[in-house]
Amino acid sequence: MKRDIVIEVVYPHPPEKVWKALTDPNALAEWLMENDFEPRVGHKFQFRTEPKGGWSGIVDCEVLELDPPRRLSYSWKSEQLDTVVTFTLEPVAEGTRLRLEHTGFEGFKAILVSFILSKGWKKKILRQNLPEILAKLTT
Amino acid sequence: MSKDVFLAIADPTRRKILGLLSANDMTVNSLAKHFPVSRPAISKHLKVLNQAGLVTEQKIGRERYYHLQPEPLIVVYDWIMTYEKFWKERLAKLKTYLDKNP
Numbered sequence: 001m002k003r004d005i006v007i008e009v010v011y012p013h014p015p016e017k018v019w020k021a022l023t024d025p026n027a028l029a030e031w032l033m034e035n036d037f038e039p040r041v042g043h044k045f046q047f048r049t050e051p052k053g054g055w056s057g058i059v060d061c062e063v064l065e066l067d068p069p070r071r072l073s074y075s076w077k078s079e080q081l082d083t084v085v086t087f088t089l090e091p092v093a094e095g096t097r098l099r100l101e102h103t104g105f106e107g108f109k110a111i112l113v114s115f116i117l118s119k120g121w122k123k124k125i126l127r128q129n130l131p132e133i134l135a136k137l138t139t
Numbered sequence: 140m141s142k143d144v145f146l147a148i149a150d151p152t153r154r155k156i157l158g159l160l161s162a163n164d165m166t167v168n169s170l171a172k173h174f175p176v177s178r179p180a181i182s183k184h185l186k187v188l189n190q191a192g193l194v195t196e197q198k199i200g201r202e203r204y205y206h207l208q209p210e211p212l213i214v215v216y217d218w219i220m221t222y223e224k225f226w227k228e229r230l231a232k233l234k235t236y237l238d239k240n241p
Contacts, residue, residue, distance in 0.1 A: 080149040
């Protein structure tokens with residue numbers, strides 16, 4: 001069952017430059033969110049953005065791993081859910097392959113799958129393309 | 140209200156309770172048999188689930204049955220699905236940032 005978010009992108013830039021964009025608070029504010037990040041294991045910080053819908057717009061984080069310029073990991077706590085975000089940088093001919101993994105959704109996804117497959121899920125939700133929903137949660 | 144839903148399903152025991160109720164309506168006693176915790180502990184969990192709108196209770200004869208209401212979970216589904224979109228957008232913004240800066 002697909003449990004995590006994994007996205008890979010190749011950037012035409014050297015790993016050191018990509019690493020800097022991932023670990024400099026000003027850079028992060030530009031492409032990710034306002035923050036008080038510091039490249040130090042154990043550092044606790046927050047990402048902040050406009051609240052939207054039910055979301056407060058605040059994410060509580062702690063730096064877990066720091067291995068420049070190869071691997072960066074921090075906890076990402078939002079809406080009671082403890083997840084982990086990990087960036088892995090690999091030098092390639094074209095520049096840098098950046099791999100983002102956002103893990104920790106297992107419990108929530110498992111519960112959604114069990115409902116979709118049970119009698120508990122009402123018809124109106126099923127009409128919203130059940131195969132697509134299942135595919136997204138279970139590949 | 141949606142904050143309650145996230146709090147409700149953050150606990151693995153409550154997730155398991157919901158899983159059991161998705162198959163059948165059950166009483167506290169029947170539910171408690173599936174867990175190593177006390178009946179009052181299960182009642183407390185059911186209270187949290189009730190507050191989140193995820194379960195309702197109905198008295199049938201002398202027994203109180205709990206019933207699953209899955210609709211509030213839509214907000215959780217939306218939230219998980221938005222994360223994938225969120226990261227794709229941010230990584231695209233990272234590309235713009237890298238291209239713009241020497």
